[in-house]
Every structure is written in C-alpha cells, then in structure tokens.
Amino acid sequence: MAPRQSRVMRYAVPIRVLLHRFAYLLLVLMAFMLLMLGKAEVALIERARTVAMDALAPVLNVIRQPVDAVQDMVRGVNDILYLRSENARLRDENARLLAWREAASRYERENARLRNLLHVTGEPVTTFVSASVVGESASTFFRTMLLNAGARDGVEKGQAAVAAEGLAGRVMEVGQRSARVLLVTDLNSRIPVMLEQTRTRAILAGDNTDMPRLEYLPSSAQLSPGDRIITSGHGGGVPAGIPVGVVASITDGIVRVQPFVPFDRVEVVSIARHGFARLPGPSGIPLSVQ
Amino acid sequence: MIVPMAVRPSELLRDATPAVLTAVLVLIEMTPLGIPGLPPVAPSLTMIGVFHWAAFRPEIMPAWLAFLIGVLHDLASGAPLGLTGLVFILLQGVCASQRRWFLTTSFPIAWLLFALIAFGAGLVGWLLTCIYTLQLLDLVPMLMRAVITIAVYPPLSWLLGRVEQRLWAFG
Numbered sequence: 001m002a003p004r005q006s007r008v009m010r011y012a013v014p015i016r017v018l019l020h021r022f023a024y025l026l027l028v029l030m031a032f033m034l035l036m037l038g039k040a041e042v043a044l045i046e047r048a049r050t051v052a053m054d055a056l057a058p059v060l061n062v063i064r065q066p067v068d069a070v071q072d073m074v075r076g077v078n079d080i081l082y083l084r085s086e087n088a089r090l091r092d093e094n095a096r097l098l099a100w101r102e103a104a105s106r107y108e109r110e111n112a113r114l115r116n117l118l119h120v121t122g123e124p125v126t127t128f129v130s131a132s133v134v135g136e137s138a139s140t141f142f143r144t145m146l147l148n149a150g151a152r153d154g155v156e157k158g159q160a161a162v163a164a165e166g167l168a169g170r171v172m173e174v175g176q177r178s179a180r181v182l183l184v185t186d187l188n189s190r191i192p193v194m195l196e197q198t199r200t201r202a203i204l205a206g207d208n209t210d211m212p213r214l215e216y217l218p219s220s221a222q223l224s225p226g227d228r229i230i231t232s233g234h235g236g237g238v239p240a241g242i243p244v245g246v247v248a249s250i251t252d253g254i255v256r257v258q259p260f261v262p263f264d265r266v267e268v269v270s271i272a273r274h275g276f277a278r279l280p281g282p283s284g285i286p287l288s289v290q
Numbered sequence: 291m292i293v294p295m296a297v298r299p300s301e302l303l304r305d306a307t308p309a310v311l312t313a314v315l316v317l318i319e320m321t322p323l324g325i326p327g328l329p330p331v332a333p334s335l336t337m338i339g340v341f342h343w344a345a346f347r348p349e350i351m352p353a354w355l356a357f358l359i360g361v362l363h364d365l366a367s368g369a370p371l372g373l374t375g376l377v378f379i380l381l382q383g384v385c386a387s388q389r390r391w392f393l394t395t396s397f398p399i400a401w402l403l404f405a406l407i408a409f410g411a412g413l414v415g416w417l418l419t420c421i422y423t424l425q426l427l428d429l430v431p432m433l434m435r436a437v438i439t440i441a442v443y444p445p446l447s448w449l450l451g452r453v454e455q456r457l458w459a460f461g
Contacts, residue, residue, distance in 0.1 A: 027357050027379050034361070034372030039422065045371055052365035056317070063321050071324055135320040136329045137367050140431045141419040143330065144368040146320070173368070180368050187423055208330075208427060265324050 050175040057148050057178035060134040126239050128162075128270040129153045131179070141208060143186040143263070145169070149271065150177040158237040160272045166243035166260035167191070167231060168269050179271070183263055184212055184244065193244055194232040195223055201232050204244060204257060211248055214255035223247055229257050239272050304457045305350045309359070311453065312339035312351075316363050331434040333442040336363050337411060340378050341404055342450045344385035345392040356382035370422050377415050381407060400447075405440045412436040 038045045079086070131153070135146030149155050151174050161168045161181040169183040170191070182189050189206035193214070200221045206212045214229070227247040233240025248258035315335040322329075340359060343351035360375030367374075384407060385392070392400060412432045420427050 024353050024379070024383060027353050028376065031357060031360075031372040031376035031379060034375065035370055035418075035422065038371045049365060049368075049371065052362075056320075056366055060317060060320055063317055067321055067323060133322055135366065136322045136332070137369075139367045139369045140330055140435050141416075141423075141427060142367065142369050145322075146366075146368070187425065187427075208431070262326065264322075264326050264329050267322070267324070 053178045054175035127273045143183040145181045147179045150175045155179045160238040161269045163261045163266045168261045192232045192234040196228040196230045211256040308343045315339045333439040338446045344382045348386045353382050408436045
C-alpha cells in the first residue's frame with residue numbers, strides 16, 4: 001500500500017518551509033516570556049494555573065483508582081502476614097494510649113480550671129477538611145502535592161496541610177475543587193516553628209533535600225539530635241503545636257530536621273481552616289502528645 | 291492484517307494519537323505510587339514520549355506540540371510555567387535536526403542517544419531552575435532522575451513502538 005500523505009500535512013508543508021525557523025525561535029521566546037510572566041506573578045498566569053489544576057484533579061483522581069486498588073491488595077496481603085505481630089503491637093500501644101488518655105483528661109480538666117481562674121478568652125476553633133492526594137509534583141526541583149479539595153470546601157491559601165504524622169506543608173494555590181500544597185521540604189517553604197521543650201523559635205526552611213534546615217535560631221539556643229520540632233503558630237495560617245519533625249543532625253551550625261511525614265506515602269491530609277488555635281486530636285488530646 | 295473500511299481510523303486521528311498518549315504520560319507521571327523515595331527522582335515518562343515521537347515521527351511531534359505538552363507538564367506539576375515547555379522545545383529541536391540518525395539507527399544506538407539527550411535536558415532544566423530560583427541547586431537528584439528515566443526507556447519505547455506500528459499499519 002502506497003503511503004498516503006495526510007491532507008493536513010500537504011497544506012502545512014509549504015507554509016512550514018517558510019516559517020519553520022522563525023516559528024521555532026518564536027516558541028523559544030514564548031517559553032521565556034511565560035517564565036518571566038510567571039516569575040512576576042502575573043494574575044493571568046496564576047488564574048491559568050488554578051483553572052488547569054481544577055481540570056486535572058478529577059482526571060488524576062480517576063487514574064489513581066487502579067493504583068489504589070493494587071496498593072490495597074498489597075496492604076491486604078501484608079496485613080494477613082503480620083496479623084499476630086501487629087495485634088501484639090496494637091495491644092501494647094493501646095495500653096500506653098489508655099495511660100495517656102488518663103493523663104490528658106486530667107490535664108484538660110486542670111487546664112480548664114486554670115483558664116477559668118485566669119479568665120482566658122477562648123481561642124478560635126480550628127476546623128478541618130480532609131482531602132485526598134491526587135497528584136505528586138513529578139519534578140526534581142519542586143516539591144508539591146495536588147489535593148482534591150479547593151475553595152468550595154473552604155480551603156484558602158496559606159492554610160496548613162496536616163497528615164496523620166504531622167505537618168506536610170502549606171496550601172500555595174487554590175482552585176475551585178483542587179489545591180496545591182507546598183511541602184515543607186520545597187525550596188520555597190518557610191514555616192515558623194519552635195523547639196517543643198524550650199519553646200525556642202526558628203524558621204523551618206526547605207532546600208529540596210529530604211531534611212529541611214532550621215534557620216534564625218538564637219545563638220543561645222540549646223538543642224540536640226532527637227529534639228522535637230512543632231509549629232509555633234506565629235504569622236497566622238498554621239495553627240500552633242502541630243508536630244513537624246525531630247532534629248536529625250547539627251553540623252557546622254546547620255541544623256537539619258527529619259520531618260515526621262513520609263511525603264511519598266501520604267494519601268490523605270487535613271487542611272486546617274481559620275486556624276490560630278492549638279490543634280485538637282480526638283477527644284481533645286493535642287496531637288503533639290505521642 | 292485485513293481491516294474493514296469502517297473501522298480504519300482517519301489519518302487525523304492517527305496523527306493525534308501520539309499527542310494524546312504523551313499527554314496521558316504526563317498524568318501517569320503525576321500519579322502518586324506510594325513508593326518510598328521515588329517522587330523526587332521518578333522517571334520522566336513524558337520526556338521519553340516526546341523523544342520517541344520527535345525522533346521517529348518528527349512530522350507528528352512538531353516543536354509547538356512539544357511546547358504544549360511541556361506547558362501541560364508544568365501546569366500539572368506546579369513547576370514554573372514554560373520551564374518544561376522550553377526544555378521540550380529544545381529536545382524536539384535536537385531530535386528533529388538529527389533525524390537521519392534515528393531513521394537508520396539500531397535500538398542500542400537510539401538508547402545511547404536518548405541517554406545523552408536525557409542528561410542534556412536534565413542539565414538544561416537544572417540550569418533554568420537555578421536561574422529562576424536564583425539558587426545553586428543540588429545536581430544529584432537531577433542525575434538520579436536522568437538515570438532512572440534512561441532505565442525506563444527500553445520498555446516504554448518498545449510499547450510506543452508497538453503503538454506506532456499499529457497506527458501506521460492502517461495508513
């Protein structure tokens with residue numbers, strides 16, 4: 001069978017011969033211009049991003065289904081294999097948690113009594129909306145997650161995205177039904193945090209490695225590997241007291257933090273709305289108590 | 291293979307299929323797989339797609355299409371808009387200009403050429419990101435990603451080759 005040239009191509013060829021070089025250069029220029037417009041944070045570009053995000057999130061949600069099914073299957077097999085040891089571990093943990101619950105309810109009562117004595121005004125209540133992670137950043141240099149909840153669910157820019165283990169990141173872009181979270185490990189991430197023990201404030205700065213740095217620590221700060229880092233709540237947006245990670249290493253004055261969240265395995269996050277308050281766990285136990 | 295006239299896909303449909311497939315690769319690349327440590331160095335499936343069509347069927351992967359797919363990738367991944375677009379235009383330009391190589395070449399040579407181009411594209415992407423963020427970024431994750439992408443090339447390229455054979459068998 002003789003190869004047939006497509007009709008589109010037949011018309012396009014003479015035009016292409018004339019414009020090919022010029023068009024190529026024009027495209028390169030256009031890409032540069034897009035980059036510069038994006039850097040200048042032009043509203044139109046941001047709008048385009050959120051529209052595209054809204055369009056992509058439902059599609060990604062569908063693509064995720066077979067992946068989820070396979071993961072569930074693997075998990076199911078694992079669960080059966082480790083049933084006994086997992087059961088023993090859960091019994092241990094349950095015993096420990098019961099003790100904690102006692103302690104927590106005692107502190108809760110005491111706290112309420114003391115607050116009452118001091119006439120402390122009530123803190124604003126943080127509410128949560130849960131969202132599934134439908135997309136990863138697929139980029140070496142930018143660490144983000146795409147969620148399937150957006151403005152219509154009450155998500156706003158700057159809010160904290162909290163996984164079961166701790167803080168995952170902050171909302172950077174919001175569409176109608178999708179949002180993008182900048183992970184704490186991203187180059188552009190800056191989170192006000194403090195050392196849980198000493199309440200020393202610092203900024204957790206991502207640098208695209210798996211372990212973000214602690215910056216702006218006072219020179220007098222006392223810390224050692226294993227110290228817990230929690231959000232400080234300064235600057236608003238992120239509620240205080242969300243666990244972030246532990247100090248992993250201190251070398252040449254650079255403090256690195258190992259985040260609690262396994263970013264590559266997060267499936268669901270909670271977005272903290274209107275948050276300035278302490279993050280309550282189930283039955284009022286702060287999540288920072290573990 | 292005997293195909294009845296009624297199901298023979300039109301040439302337009304045939305020419306559009308690779309573009310759609312490459313767009314699907316963008317989405318697959320975005321899907322969280324839950325594999326520990328993978329996300330920052332996950333293989334760039336889209337790059338393999340753009341390379342495959344630009345090298346072996348340049349007429350259906352023109353520069354503007356490579357650019358659009360790059361922009362889609364940027365929109366999906368949250369990277370600066372135009373960054374991947376620019377990398378893919380350059381990738382397409384290199385492939386199209388070396389067309390005579392690809393037409394006669396054997397698979398190992400094509401793989402080697404892809405390896406060179408993947409490293410080149412990674413370096414250009416790294417350089418552009420450094421300029422964009424005004425910071426000197428670590429090269430290692432980029433190199434890891436390039437190596438993993440090169441490792442994934444043979445099976446994906448084979449698959450795309452099969453699709454190509456099927457599509458052009460009709461035409």
